[in-house]
Amino acid sequence: MDKPEPIRVLCYGDSNTWGTIGRWQASDLPSERYDRGTRWPQVTQDLLGDGYCLIEEGLGGRGTIYARPEEPWKNGEYYLLPCLLSQRPLDWVILMLGTNDLQICSTITENDLARGVSRLIDIIQDCPKAGRNNTPPRILVLAPPEVRPSDPAGRTEVYAKFRCEIGRGLSLRFPAVYAEVARRKGCRFLNAQEYAQPGQADGVHLDTDSHRRLGRAVADYIRTHQEV
Numbered sequence: 001m002d003k004p005e006p007i008r009v010l011c012y013g014d015s016n017t018w019g020t021i022g023r024w025q026a027s028d029l030p031s032e033r034y035d036r037g038t039r040w041p042q043v044t045q046d047l048l049g050d051g052y053c054l055i056e057e058g059l060g061g062r063g064t065i066y067a068r069p070e071e072p073w074k075n076g077e078y079y080l081l082p083c084l085l086s087q088r089p090l091d092w093v094i095l096m097l098g099t100n101d102l103q104i105c106s107t108i109t110e111n112d113l114a115r116g117v118s119r120l121i122d123i124i125q126d127c128p129k130a131g132r133n134n135t136p137p138r139i140l141v142l143a144p145p146e147v148r149p150s151d152p153a154g155r156t157e158v159y160a161k162f163r164c165e166i167g168r169g170l171s172l173r174f175p176a177v178y179a180e181v182a183r184r185k186g187c188r189f190l191n192a193q194e195y196a197q198p199g200q201a202d203g204v205h206l207d208t209d210s211h212r213r214l215g216r217a218v219a220d221y222i223r224t225h226q227e228v
Helices: 040-048 076-086 110-125 157-161 164-171 174-185 208-225
Strands: 007-013 052-058 092-096 138-143 188-191
Touching (some): 007 076, 076 110, 110 174, 174 188, 188 208
Parallel strands (some): 092 138, 138 188
């Protein structure tokens, strides 16, 4: 007897979706990753069970529609459509991007926060063949975690890369801005800041407890809204 096709969920994000462990000291070595039992997409997968297939698509430094010229692959807009088509059929796409926009674009404003995530939503909604029955997958927009100063013993230079209080202030606007975009575009919304905070090492990357809380929150949301 054939097994039923699982509900497929694409998690499209940056280093906090990939599971980067925040470092207390700068290093030229590649980032280290939390284990499978800690990363929030895998926590979600374990809680939802075999009826679901969560696809981790996180890339460190990825923005929404922004990237530095020397790293064009970190522009989330460029890779989204190929990813949708290579991973189809998809039932859900979870978007948690925007944090890196605060350091990539030195002139970013609150209006630009909305413009970035809106463009990604448009790409998904304009690609019905990425979903089932020629219908676009559902979209769950996550407001990214806030940016904070690190512990004084940690990587204090990271806060400066995000323009200190300017970047922090914009990061605290993600929930309101993204909730309004989601409402206007007919998407689902969840505020990750209610469940996840950056660790003290660098003030950007989530700590272990935050990954687990966020994973549980996403699992509860998907399970509750799957049949709605």
